[in-house]
Amino acid sequence: MNVTVEIERRDSDPVRPEWACPLCKQPARLAEVRADLMVCPHCGFHLRISARERIRQLVDEGTFRELWTSVLTLDPLKFTDLETYPERVREAQAKTGLSEAILTGTAAIDGTQCVLAVMDFGFMGGSMGSVVGEKLWRSAELAAAEDLPLVAVCSSGGARMQEGILSLMQMAKTSCAVDLINEAKSPFVTILADPCTGGVVASFATLADICIAEPGAQLYFTGPRVIAETTHEILPEGFGSAERNLQLGHLDAVVARKDLRVRVGNYLRLLGGGEEPDRVTTTGGRERGKGGMAQTAFGRAKALAAYARRPFVGGDREAAGEAERPAAREPSP
Amino acid sequence: MTVEIARHRGRPRTRDYIGYLIEGFEELRGDRLRADDPAIVGGLGWFRGRAVLVVGHQKGRTLDEQEVHSWGMAKPEGYRKAQRLFALAERHGLPVLTFVDTPGAYPGVAAEEGGQARAIAETMLGMARLSVPVIATVIGEGGSGGALALAVADRVLMQENATYSVITPEGCAAILWRDAAFAPQAAEALKPTASHLFELGVVERVVGEPLGGAHHNPEAAAASLGEAIAEALAELDGIAPRERRRRRRERFQRLGRWSDPELPPGTLSLFGGYTAG
Numbered sequence: 001m002n003v004t005v006e007i008e009r010r011d012s013d014p015v016r017p018e019w020a021c022p023l024c025k026q027p028a029r030l031a032e033v034r035a036d037l038m039v040c041p042h043c044g045f046h047l048r049i050s051a052r053e054r055i056r057q058l059v060d061e062g063t064f065r066e067l068w069t070s071v072l073t074l075d076p077l078k079f080t081d082l083e084t085y086p087e088r089v090r091e092a093q094a095k096t097g098l099s100e101a102i103l104t105g106t107a108a109i110d111g112t113q114c115v116l117a118v119m120d121f122g123f124m125g126g127s128m129g130s131v132v133g134e135k136l137w138r139s140a141e142l143a144a145a146e147d148l149p150l151v152a153v154c155s156s157g158g159a160r161m162q163e164g165i166l167s168l169m170q171m172a173k174t175s176c177a178v179d180l181i182n183e184a185k186s187p188f189v190t191i192l193a194d195p196c197t198g199g200v201v202a203s204f205a206t207l208a209d210i211c212i213a214e215p216g217a218q219l220y221f222t223g224p225r226v227i228a229e230t231t232h233e234i235l236p237e238g239f240g241s242a243e244r245n246l247q248l249g250h251l252d253a254v255v256a257r258k259d260l261r262v263r264v265g266n267y268l269r270l271l272g273g274g275e276e277p278d279r280v281t282t283t284g285g286r287e288r289g290k291g292g293m294a295q296t297a298f299g300r301a302k303a304l305a306a307y308a309r310r311p312f313v314g315g316d317r318e319a320a321g322e323a324e325r326p327a328a329r330e331p332s333p
Numbered sequence: 334m335t336v337e338i339a340r341h342r343g344r345p346r347t348r349d350y351i352g353y354l355i356e357g358f359e360e361l362r363g364d365r366l367r368a369d370d371p372a373i374v375g376g377l378g379w380f381r382g383r384a385v386l387v388v389g390h391q392k393g394r395t396l397d398e399q400e401v402h403s404w405g406m407a408k409p410e411g412y413r414k415a416q417r418l419f420a421l422a423e424r425h426g427l428p429v430l431t432f433v434d435t436p437g438a439y440p441g442v443a444a445e446e447g448g449q450a451r452a453i454a455e456t457m458l459g460m461a462r463l464s465v466p467v468i469a470t471v472i473g474e475g476g477s478g479g480a481l482a483l484a485v486a487d488r489v490l491m492q493e494n495a496t497y498s499v500i501t502p503e504g505c506a507a508i509l510w511r512d513a514a515f516a517p518q519a520a521e522a523l524k525p526t527a528s529h530l531f532e533l534g535v536v537e538r539v540v541g542e543p544l545g546g547a548h549h550n551p552e553a554a555a556a557s558l559g560e561a562i563a564e565a566l567a568e569l570d571g572i573a574p575r576e577r578r579r580r581r582r583e584r585f586q587r588l589g590r591w592s593d594p595e596l597p598p599g600t601l602s603l604f605g606g607y608t609a610g
Binding site: 027068070074076079106129131137159164166172177180204207219220221231239240248249291 | 407438440442444445446448449450451452453455457458463477480481484485498499500504508510511518519522523525530533561585586590591593594
């Protein structure tokens with residue numbers, strides 16, 4: 001009888017009594033791990049977290065306004081490996097509750113209004129296909145047009161192979177997006193979370209004004225396995241880790257998850273320039289440049305989307321989004 | 334098939350095309366930081382009487398040469414050499430011609446720890462920033478980010494038998510099929526051919542090759558390529574420098590396929606093609 005009760009509790013109770021750290025193997029209460037922002041209370045191992053959880057942790061409560069949920073995946077190559085591409089996308093949607101591997105929108109971080117893009121490694125390895133590229137582009141455009149900073153949380157295995165060459169082109173597209181915000185002098189901060197590899201770390205993720213990583217995050221363009229197979233080199237201790245990348249000069253800082261909100265908030269205030277804002281009176285968010293527009297970025301974006309009618313010049317209409325053969329249904333909220 | 338022609342040992346390399354198309358080529362070496370990477374060759378010369386900057390991946394032909402040039406797989410110092418040469422071209426208003434021919438960026442420990450990821454990213458951003466005309470040609474293997482780093486151009490040309498892909502068929506098969514032996518299936522699915530890339534708008538023009546491939550008649554292949562480059566350059570000359578940069582960004586903005594029922598068809602930009610004043 002007792003045994004039965006215990007089994008039922010394990011299955012139905014979301015707060016499981018036991019949890020073991022994948023790194024140090026020490027047990028802890030899941031509630032405790034959750035309270036520590038999904039960081040092991042014993043060894044400080046940072047677990048991978050979903051995009052929604054990241055947003056919950058990083059932004060000021062209730063300030064996230066999601067944008068561009070209507071941008072959905074197509075299957076331009078009719079790609080099939082062991083499964084068809086649309087099947088893989090649907091599975092990822094069912095698993096994560098997300099429409100794609102990135103969430104975009106506006107938010108306030110420690111009082112500073114910004115455009116926020118957060119990748120989710122759980123969605124097909126956070127791979128960057130056309131939708132990720134487009135939503136990142138729109139985020140950059142919104143940041144440039146509204147004089148807002150852009151914050152991106154990057155976690156990705158690289159390119160979305162199922163979109164073939166078009167996924168490679170997202171590296172160029174997102175790099176061009178960085179050119180756009182650089183030209184507009186909008187601050188750009190990236191947070192690299194485990195793992196950040198391949199085409200993402202070799203494009204917008206490392207092109208930010210300030211580029212930081214979470215402790216223990218794996219960051220590399222070419223992975224240990226490929227290196228071992230092609231050059232047969234012995235990998236040094238800690239290869240690809242955030243800490244080693246910091247030592248080698250590739251990162252501005254390694255920042256623990258619990259400090260991210262305040263640190264990023266500081267970066268945004270500093271990159272905003274001018275005099276030190278009075279923290280007490282700016283709880284509603286600091287306004288950059290055009291004053292007040294930051295507050296209404298969400299509304300503006302919707303309005304602009306409604307009247308922007310810029311036809312292609314000899315371009316490809318499909319690329320703009322004729323809903324031909326959508327690979328994905330609307331995800332359940 | 335195509336992948337084999339693109340990888341054929343006798344296929345003309347960047348230096349061969351420089352020999353045919355560029356007069357008085359002056360090679361400029363080094364990244365001005367720590368090294369010179371022979372996997373990327375760069376320099377100044379005259380293209381049809383006009384001073385240009387040429388940068389390209391260089392593969393070798395003999396085994397010794399291939400080793401010296403790391404099979405065209407560039408390291409961070411190679412990409413940084415490219416960056417400093419692009420900046421030089423911008424300063425002096427010289428058009429930039431690039432030749433893409435690499436299986437990918439060099440996959441080694443020193444390259445990784447020397448900042449390979451950011452070196453590639455910065456090279457792309459460096460190309461995006463240019464206001465001079467930029468023409469890239471894929472002449473052999475266009476492999477992944479290592480290739481794209483030299484191809485953020487106003488016009489991307491591609492030889493008929495060249496390939497351009499996000500990943501090698503072998504690599505793709507190893508990941509998605511969990512077995513590199515499925516490379517032929519992966520090659521089929523990835524569609525890395527010039528004709529398909531033209532359909533997708535990734536390249537503006539497919540440049541014809543002599544029957545059987547460029548290696549059967551390198552001189553004729555170079556002549557067709559020279560013609561295509563000259564035409565692209567003439568088109569780009571008609572565009573104002575600031576406008577070139579904006580349109581290059583727009584070119585890459587368009588590359589992708591998605592659906593968005595909330596945006597009217599044909600809408601390119603939420604903000605009417607925002608550019609900073």
